[in-house]
Amino acid sequence: MDLTAPVPLQAFLTLAALLFCIGVWGLINSRNAVRVLMSIELMLNAVNINLMAFSNYVDGELIRGQVFAIFVITVAAAEAAVGLAILLSLYRNRETVDMERFNLLRW
Amino acid sequence: MTIASTTEQICFVLLAATLVLGSLGVVLLENIVYSAFLLGGVFLSVAGLYLLLNASFVAAAQVLVYVGAVNVLILFAIMLVNKKESLASIPSLLSRRLLSGAVCLGLFGLLLRVAFTTAWPLPGPTPIGEEATFRIGEHFFSDYLLPFELASVLLLMAMIGAIVLARRDVFASDVITGEPADQGLIEKARTPLLTDRSKQPTAP
Numbered sequence: 688m689d690l691t692a693p694v695p696l697q698a699f700l701t702l703a704a705l706l707f708c709i710g711v712w713g714l715i716n717s718r719n720a721v722r723v724l725m726s727i728e729l730m731l732n733a734v735n736i737n738l739m740a741f742s743n744y745v746d747g748e749l750i751r752g753q754v755f756a757i758f759v760i761t762v763a764a765a766e767a768a769v770g771l772a773i774l775l776s777l778y779r780n781r782e783t784v785d786m787e788r789f790n791l792l793r794w
Numbered sequence: 795m796t797i798a799s800t801t802e803q804i805c806f807v808l809l810a811a812t813l814v815l816g817s818l819g820v821v822l823l824e825n826i827v828y829s830a831f832l833l834g835g836v837f838l839s840v841a842g843l844y845l846l847l848n849a850s851f852v853a854a855a856q857v858l859v860y861v862g863a864v865n866v867l868i869l870f871a872i873m874l875v876n877k878k879e880s881l882a883s884i885p886s887l888l889s890r891r892l893l894s895g896a897v898c899l900g901l902f903g904l905l906l907r908v909a910f911t912t913a914w915p916l917p918g919p920t921p922i923g924e925e926a927t928f929r930i931g932e933h934f935f936s937d938y939l940l941p942f943e944l945a946s947v948l949l950l951m952a953m954i955g956a957i958v959l960a961r962r963d964v965f966a967s968d969v970i971t972g973e974p975a976d977q978g979l980i981e982k983a984r985t986p987l988l989t990d991r992s993k994q995p996t997a998p
Contacts, residue, residue: 710821716821739843744914750929750930767867771868
């Protein structure tokens with residue numbers, strides 16, 4: 688490993704892929720609804736790392752990736768607010784946050 | 795950011811280790827409060843990665859929005875719904891975990907293959923560094939003006955929607971018909987309407 692070279696683009700892409708996969712695994716396997724929302728945030732952050740890496744390495748002049756990342760952050764904030772409000776409403780009606788018991792619409 | 799490459803590599807390795815360990819902790823730890831605090835650490839290390847990528851404005855936005863708002867919101871939600879409950883065991887839990895782990899590993903392999911076999915157009919133009927904030931502002935008020943304005947509308951909608959969904963008190967009378975609402979039903983929010991009543995036969 689060359690210690691004088693800058694960090695390659697692929698290192699950021701690998702890191703983002705790993706973070707995304709951890710997020711997907713958590714999304715599937717979490718039984719607590721709050722943890723599901725946290726996993727979604729992890730996945731959104733992974734996508735943002737990708738956007739920022741491409742913006743720096745490939746599109747350094749126009750940095751459109753940074754603009755997209757800001758939009759993603761905005762939408763993620765809105766998603767978190769509405770998601771947690773839905774979660775509170777669900778908790779009030781079912782008195783649980785277990786994902787396995789939110790099965791009212793399941794065949 | 796102009797720092798030596800060795801320093802940059804050390805910073806990257808440290809941030810990446812924090813990020814991966816923290817996110818594994820978010821997903822795997824039993825106590826959800828620990829998960830929430832580790833999520834804050836993950837967000838902070840992502841902000842550090844943004845600093846490495848010459849994006850100080852987005853790093854600041856990440857700290858403000860994610861660590862300051864989203865993480866605190868998640869902590870509030872945990873405090874509101876953190877009731878000790880014994881989760882009913884699922885018969886095929888282990889096989890489900892292994893299966894989804896295999897799917898995620900496959901996805902990771904695919905993403906790695908894409909990352910390492912694609913011929914990215916490198917090296918691109920020189921990053922503009924600290925000029926990035928000005929450039930983002932120019933983008934927002936020229937070619938990304940419509941998404942920028944739509945984002946504000948989206949935030950307003952999300953705010954109103956969150957308030958409507960999460961509020962407990964309701965109007966004393968029906969807004970449309972003017973009839974008084976059934977206060978007894980409203981006050982009995984403590985006894986949930988949709989709890990599992992599998993013992994009783996439900997009406998078809």
